[in-house]
Amino acid sequence: MSKESTLTDAISYIKQLQQQVLELQIELSKIPDEDGEKQGSASSTETMAPLETIQLQGKVELNPIGKTKYHLEMIYKNITGAFTRLLEALHRMGAEVTTVSSVAFSGFSETVFCLEVKDEGVIHMTELRQQLLAIVLNLNCTI
Template sequence: MGRRSYDDDAKTFKSKNLEYERKRREKLSTRLLMLRSLVPIVTNMNKATIIDDAITYIKELQDQVETLTRELLQETEATSKEVAKPKINDFDLAEEMKKWGIQEEVHVTKIDGNKLWVKMIIENKRGSFKKLVEFLDTYGIALIDTNLTAMKGALLITTCIQGMDGQTLEVEQINQWLLDILRAI
């Protein structure tokens, strides 16, 4: 009886090893097929060739990355050394805006609670939007969901505004106040 249990244990041990080895080979085959599908040129279908071709392909990709990185750095250096192109002056922008019949305007509408929706069309002067944001910040008004479009010498600004400290914003007061700020810019 002692011998029989030994044989049973050996058979169980062998069958477990065979099962593990079969699963390992299947896993390896599946991964080789995946690798083969990723490499555009596979010269032969044996395992060693698939791996060699993958290594060659990866090295080619690394060389391409290096070349592109060098080119990008050269372009970046070249553009940073270029002399800045002269900017269109503010007078030209104002004329462009007038030519297209665009008028400066401000519209303020209450959305809900303490939120107002604002649409402004202003002359596209250098730094005008930055100054507007600074003025609003100084008076405790936050811009929310702001869109800015520059076209034909004008800036179209659409935004929601809200008092930062829970202050109540009145439509007429904010409308007039924004017009005054825009004239001062």
């Protein structure tokens, strides 16, 4: 096959694709979208629907992973000073943070702690969970 015939075939194939694009744009413009407007303009793909407001209540999960070690997962509203308040509360309760991982997205934070308690009797899981949940719910109310 010569270069000329290859180029001729490529050009005809591109023209066929362009014709298909036009036909599909016409077909797409005939279909109304959810708002009753016509689609098919180049700018219709550039517009974005407004973001929905996400409602989320705070969450606290506390699981033992040893005699004195705990895995703590918290989800709370991402506000200034919230992480510091949580660390201070954990310190007051006698828990030492050994590992922490935190992610913030769309106005909320998810933080995962590995905690270690020096004395088994100092900390009770249900009390700790209730105190942390109270802090998280208080953070969610504050803005």
